[in-house]
Amino acid sequence: MAITLTVNGNAHSLDVEPEMPLLWALRETLGLTGTKFGCGISACGACTVHLDGRAVRSCTLPISAADGKQVITIEGLAQDGRLHQVQQAWIAHQVPQCGYCQSGMIMAVAGLLAQIPHPTDDEIDAGLTNVCRCGTFARVRAAIHQVAGAEGTAS
Amino acid sequence: MRKWTRRAFVGAGTIAGGGFLLGVAGFTFAPGRHSLVSADAGAKGQLTTWITITPDNIVTILIPHCEMGQGTPTALAMMAAEELEADWSLVRVQEAPALDAYANGYIIRTAGGNYVPAVLGRGVDYGAYKLAEWFGFQVTGGSTAVRSTGEYGMRVAGAAAKEMLLTAAALQWGVGAAECTAKGSTVTHAASGRSATFGALAHSAAAQKVPTSPALKNPDRFTIRRTSPARLDIPSKVDGSAKYAIDFTTPGMLYAALEIAPVYGGTLISVDTAPAEAMPGVKKVVKLKEAVAVVADSFWRARRALAALKPEFSDAGHGEVSTASIFDAFDKALGAPPEMPKDSAKVVTADYRAPFLAHATMSPMVCTAKVEADRAEVWTGVQDPLNARSVAAKALGISAENVQLTNFLLGGGFGRGLPFNFDYVDLGVRVAKAMSPIPVKTIWTRENDIQHDYYRGAALSRHAGALDANGTPLAAQSNYTGGGNGEAVFMPYAIAGKIAKEKKAAHPIRLGQWRSVLNSQHGFFKESFIDEMAHAAGKDPFEFRRGLLGDQPRFKAALEKAAALSNWGTPLPKGEGRGIAICESFGTIVSEVVHVAVSPEGRLKVLHVYAAVDCGDVVNLDSATAQVEGGIIFALSAALLSEITIAQGRVVEKNFRDYPMIHIADAPKVTTAFIRSDAQYGGLGEPGVPPLAPALVNAIFAATGIRVRELPIKKTPLKTA
Numbered sequence: 001m002a003i004t005l006t007v008n009g010n011a012h013s014l015d016v017e018p019e020m021p022l023l024w025a026l027r028e029t030l031g032l033t034g035t036k037f038g039c040g041i042s043a044c045g046a047c048t049v050h051l052d053g054r055a056v057r058s059c060t061l062p063i064s065a066a067d068g069k070q071v072i073t074i075e076g077l078a079q080d081g082r083l084h085q086v087q088q089a090w091i092a093h094q095v096p097q098c099g100y101c102q103s104g105m106i107m108a109v110a111g112l113l114a115q116i117p118h119p120t121d122d123e124i125d126a127g128l129t130n131v132c133r134c135g136t137f138a139r140v141r142a143a144i145h146q147v148a149g150a151e152g153t154a155s
Numbered sequence: 156m157r158k159w160t161r162r163a164f165v166g167a168g169t170i171a172g173g174g175f176l177l178g179v180a181g182f183t184f185a186p187g188r189h190s191l192v193s194a195d196a197g198a199k200g201q202l203t204t205w206i207t208i209t210p211d212n213i214v215t216i217l218i219p220h221c222e223m224g225q226g227t228p229t230a231l232a233m234m235a236a237e238e239l240e241a242d243w244s245l246v247r248v249q250e251a252p253a254l255d256a257y258a259n260g261y262i263i264r265t266a267g268g269n270y271v272p273a274v275l276g277r278g279v280d281y282g283a284y285k286l287a288e289w290f291g292f293q294v295t296g297g298s299t300a301v302r303s304t305g306e307y308g309m310r311v312a313g314a315a316a317k318e319m320l321l322t323a324a325a326l327q328w329g330v331g332a333a334e335c336t337a338k339g340s341t342v343t344h345a346a347s348g349r350s351a352t353f354g355a356l357a358h359s360a361a362a363q364k365v366p367t368s369p370a371l372k373n374p375d376r377f378t379i380r381r382t383s384p385a386r387l388d389i390p391s392k393v394d395g396s397a398k399y400a401i402d403f404t405t406p407g408m409l410y411a412a413l414e415i416a417p418v419y420g421g422t423l424i425s426v427d428t429a430p431a432e433a434m435p436g437v438k439k440v441v442k443l444k445e446a447v448a449v450v451a452d453s454f455w456r457a458r459r460a461l462a463a464l465k466p467e468f469s470d471a472g473h474g475e476v477s478t479a480s481i482f483d484a485f486d487k488a489l490g491a492p493p494e495m496p497k498d499s500a501k502v503v504t505a506d507y508r509a510p511f512l513a514h515a516t517m518s519p520m521v522c523t524a525k526v527e528a529d530r531a532e533v534w535t536g537v538q539d540p541l542n543a544r545s546v547a548a549k550a551l552g553i554s555a556e557n558v559q560l561t562n563f564l565l566g567g568g569f570g571r572g573l574p575f576n577f578d579y580v581d582l583g584v585r586v587a588k589a590m591s592p593i594p595v596k597t598i599w600t601r602e603n604d605i606q607h608d609y610y611r612g613a614a615l616s617r618h619a620g621a622l623d624a625n626g627t628p629l630a631a632q633s634n635y636t637g638g639g640n641g642e643a644v645f646m647p648y649a650i651a652g653k654i655a656k657e658k659k660a661a662h663p664i665r666l667g668q669w670r671s672v673l674n675s676q677h678g679f680f681k682e683s684f685i686d687e688m689a690h691a692a693g694k695d696p697f698e699f700r701r702g703l704l705g706d707q708p709r710f711k712a713a714l715e716k717a718a719a720l721s722n723w724g725t726p727l728p729k730g731e732g733r734g735i736a737i738c739e740s741f742g743t744i745v746s747e748v749v750h751v752a753v754s755p756e757g758r759l760k761v762l763h764v765y766a767a768v769d770c771g772d773v774v775n776l777d778s779a780t781a782q783v784e785g786g787i788i789f790a791l792s793a794a795l796l797s798e799i800t801i802a803q804g805r806v807v808e809k810n811f812r813d814y815p816m817i818h819i820a821d822a823p824k825v826t827t828a829f830i831r832s833d834a835q836y837g838g839l840g841e842p843g844v845p846p847l848a849p850a851l852v853n854a855i856f857a858a859t860g861i862r863v864r865e866l867p868i869k870k871t872p873l874k875t876a
Contacts, residue, residue: 017435024455028410033402034395036566038517039601043811046517074395087393094385094777097785098223099392100399100517100566125820131811133517133567135788137822139781 005066007032008076018064022056023047025063026073034074034103038131045130048104048111049073055111057104074103077110086110089143097134105130109144118148206235206316212340212354214239215247216309223538223565223572225840226778229386233774234305237379238313238372240337241353248387305774306836314369316360320353323360327351374772383777388564400521400536400563401598408523409438410454411586411597412461415446415607418804419665420471423447431460440464441589448586454598473663473804478613481662481801482508485615485636488660492619493632496652499621503691507618507683508865509637509676511799512611512669513806513814518566519604522583525594530557531587532594535580536565538572546577547584569789570668576609605814606806609667610799612637616680621652626692628703631684635677636660642740643673646681647710648703655681664801670789671844674740678845679794679852679866682736686853687862696853697723697735709769709832710737713746716767720826721748730754730875731762734853738845743770743837747787747846749823749854755876759868761791761823761851769830770837776829779839783827786843792817794848796867 002013007030014029026032026049035058038046042057049058050072051065077084083091086109096102105128112119112127119127124144132140207215216235218228228248236246317337324342325332328349335344343350353360374380391397416422428440431449436456441448447466451457495502523534524547531551537543540562548555565572583597599607614637621629630652633644636659644655655677669675689699697718704711714737718724721733730753737746750763764787773779796815800807808814852863855873863871 020453020455024453028453028455031404032395033398033404036399036517037401037519037598039811041601041810041812044517044601044816078394083394090393091385091389094383094389094781096389096392097225097781098517098565098567099388099397102392103395106393125818129818129820131517131816131818133515133569133789133792133816135785135792135822136781137788137819138784138825140819141822 003063003067005063005069005071007071008073014063016063018067019062022049022051022058022061022063022066022071026058026071032073032075035107036100036103038101038104043131044101044104045108046101046104048107048130050107050111053111053114055108072107074107077106084110085147086113086143089146092146093139093143095136095139095143097136101130101132101134102136105132105136105140109140109147113144113147119144206239206312208316208320208353208357208360210354210357212352213245213247214241214340214353215249217249223568225782226386226388226775228388229384230774230778231305231309232387233379233384235309235313237377238310238369239317239353240339241313242340243379243384245340310371311369314371315366318366318369319360319363320356322363323356324351327356327359380774381772381776383775386775386778398563399518399566400523400534401518401566401596403523403534403561403563403596405523405525405534405594408594408596409450409452409590410457411441411448411450411583411595412454412457413446413448413582413586413597413599413603414461414464414466415582415603416468416471417606417806418468418470418473419607419663420473421445421468421804422471424467424469426464426466428464430463434460434463436460439590441586443582443585446582448582448589448597450586450590450595454596458600470804471663476663476801476804478511478801481613481660481664482615484660484662485613485658488636488658489615489617489634490658492617493630493634493654493656495619495621495632496629498623499629500624501622501626501691503618503620503622503684503688505618505684505687505862505864507616507680509614509616509679510797510866511613511664511801512675512793512797513605513608513799513808514567514569514571514611514667514669515605515608515811515814515816516565516567516569516571519601520571520579520599521596522580523594523596524584524587525592526551526584526588526590527592529553531559531584533558533560533580533584534563535560535583536563536572537577537580538565538568538570539574542574543577543580546580550581550584551588569670570672571608573668576667578607601810605799605808605810608799608806609665611669611675612666613664614638614676614680616676618680618684620684620688620691622688622692626694626699628688628692631688632656633680633684634658635680637676638666639673639677643677644681645739646685647707647737647739648685648700649706650703663804670786671740671841674738674841674845675790675793675848678736678738678740679848682738682846682849683852683862683864686734686736686849686856690856695724696857700735700737709744709830709834710739710746712830712832713737713744713767713769716828716830717746717748717765720765720767720828721750721763723748728752730858732854732857732859734850734855734857736846736849736853738842740842740845741838741840742835743768743839743842745769745783745842745846747843747850749847749850751851751854751858753855753858753873753875755874757872757874759795759855759873761795761821763824763826764791764847764850766825766827766843766846767830768827768839768842769832769834770839770842771834772831772836773829773839779829780827782839783843784825786841787825787847788817788822790844790847791821791823791851794851794866794868795821796869798867798870 036046038044047059436451449461544560587595616635618633620631689696
């Protein structure tokens with residue numbers, strides 16, 4: 001049974017087992033390797049993507065759960081060649097070190113800001129549980145506040 | 156292939172397209188002994204560091220180190236570009252391939268005892284690094300890139316290239332080279348108003364004599380160094396385009412999942428392969444000496460099929476080993492605490508305990524290989540591509556020259572990817588050999604990674620200290636197990652009887668280097684103990700240390716800076732406290748103050764960490780700061796939460812649920828200040844780590860009166876109500 005889903009605006013019909021995690025379909029079937037494998041148990045968030053606009057951890061999400069839905073990965077976060085403002089803030093604050101967790105971190109933050117455009121520090125703490133072994137958290141927080149602040153002045 | 160010898164050499168030549176190529180050996184302790192090399196030097200592998208200038212005026216710098224998040228390539232390129240007077244926006248970097256030519260001999264030289272910069276004297280016996288064995292490796296480790304490759308290679312290469320460009324311009328214009336200046340990738344003759352870009356001059360510059368000892372810039376004329384240009388690798392790390400080993404793919408590639416003997420040294424006794432072979436997508440079950448692998452057309456299918464197997468492994472005779480048995484042996488080996496002078500007014504004793512730790516790099520280990528008869532291609536992520544290539548060759552029984560290794564970005568290193576830690580390359584190529592000539596990507600699960608690491612060693616340290624009636628320390632001595640070296644146990648304090656002795660207590664747990672190596676345990680031991688002595692003396696822990704640093708001005712300045720940053724001594728609310736510590740590692744002195752709050756119920760919150768860092772000088776200020784911030788978080792996560800437990804000879808923890816890491820909610824504010832001293836450059840990747848754990852437990856003591864002597868801190872109840 002084929003699974004149909006839209007990834008970064010492109011429709012796909014995939015002939016894979018319905019229980020295959022979305023992560024591996026993205027990486028190995030569709031070649032979208034920006035989404036990373038970190039733990040396989042939804043503990044670290046390196047595999048975070050957006051499913052119908054909400055941040056989800058794709059390493060344990062069966063692809064059947066994405067059937068008929070819209071998936072956005074790190075490769076699809078930029079719009080019309082313009083980096084998403086979270087990505088821009090990441091560059092401005094020089095957030096990544098090794099970078100391996102950052103696709104997931106950026107997707108989680110973009111998802112958080114879509115839900116809570118102006119998060120307090122407590123809301124950031126509660127809403128962001130991605131692991132970063134290089135310890136970029138202080139810059140992540142500063143970058144989030146920059147995006148939230150910029151949105152605040154724009155609206 | 157040329158072997159790396161003490162002879163340093165510089166060479167230049169043209170490359171296809173009219174570019175200019177300049178190389179310089181990793182460092183030039185014997186700058187007078189150089190030789191020109193031919194235009195195809197690169198192809199011959201004779202150059203260690205390269206600067207290439209092409210007619211489009213782009214300067215490309217080849218970096219013989221890997222990028223694992225420290226910003227090393229950017230910093231090294233800055234050092235070359237500074238001397239070259241290049242326009243930073245026209246500079247590019249490229250990682251050097253895994254060839255003998257790029258071997259960076261510096262850490263080896265350090266161990267060999269010859270040509271050791273004086274500042275590194277204390278670190279010469281880096282112990283577990285086994286540096287003497289590293290001859291011919293291409294290592295990124297030991298926090299050495301900037302202070303070795305940068306200072307002795309990149310600067311000289313940049314300065315030599317600049318002189319050659321000036322000479323070429325002067326000849327072209329019929330003026331003296333001294334009348335020409337280089338700036339912003341352009342050479343200018345002010346008197347005549349003529350100028351030419353580096354790109355336009357590159358071809359004729361390559362024909363000029365290579366200066367043997369080009370003049371280096373005075374640091375007060377630096378325009379690129381000490382600033383914070385954006386790191387060159389970051390754009391690719393925000394849009395998913397950065398390539399790590401796990402991202403590599405090649406046509407026809409299959410995937411493998413592994414189960415490795417749970418007890419290190421154990422071997423595969425038997426496995427019924429049928430259940431896996433019957434599953435979709437499975438191509439083969441590969442039996443290896445110490446593991447079983449399932450190869451399939453997707454990693455998920457391989458892993459699912461592996462779960463259907465029930466392999467039986469031997470325990471190598473270590474089935475009785477446990478954390479408790481190891482620490483019992485440590486305890487017996489240590490015996491009684493060191494004896495203190497008879498006339499002491501007060502004697503302080505304490506035992507400190509540090510656990511085994513895993514690296515848990517964000518990227519699990521990955522190795523892709525394609526094996527054909529007597530040759531192989533390998534794609535992986537390592538801190539030493541040359542040694543990894545040798546490991547692959549040895550595993551396959553072929554010559555290293557027949558192994559082509561491509562290194563990818565590392566998803567964290569922390570020591571996991573250092574030489575002697577390449578089991579993932581070894582296993583990966585053996586799996587691929589069984590599928591020859593089909594390329595196979597072997598991906599470790601997080602469970603593989605946590606359970607089959609080269610662990611930071613557990614250690615027990617037994618201390619005794621003596622004070623006279625005025626609270627002046629008379630002695631501070633320790634016996635320790637778990638390894639140590641001169642740098643790790645060094646205490647800068649003016650105490651007459653300072654002795655640290657190693658006691659041996661062997662165990663079969665596989666060990667490796669973990670960010671800051673032995674300093675990670677000994678920093679905790681020695682800086683906790685001096686704090687206990689301060690309290691026993693009834694003195695403020697900062698003032699007590701400061702009073703003992705009269706003849707150590709760099710330590711004293713760093714300590715004072717950290718205290719000042721943190722407003723040390725100003726009142727705090729009940730339940731809050733500050734702790735201080737100071738350690739030197741890899742030539743860098745770091746003092747940290749940790750500010751904590753502990754609720755009456757024992758909930759610990761780390762509010763702020765202040766770090767004063769004397770690494771001589773910084774290259775890229777922002778990425779230097781990031782290294783200190785990162786080191787602090789890495790150390791904090793370990794100090795609060797991390798322990799690898801051994802039971803029945805095997806590792807108990809499996810994944811981030813039982814080997815957890817801190818999240819953003821637990822991350823304190825970090826304030827970092829650099830001290831520009833006269834000292835030579837120290838490292839930065841690691842030195843932020845060692846002072847964190849002691850400063851933290853010292854802060855907890857200040858807040859609660861509870862002395863934590865065992866890591867991780869979560870094992871000690873902090874309830875005060």
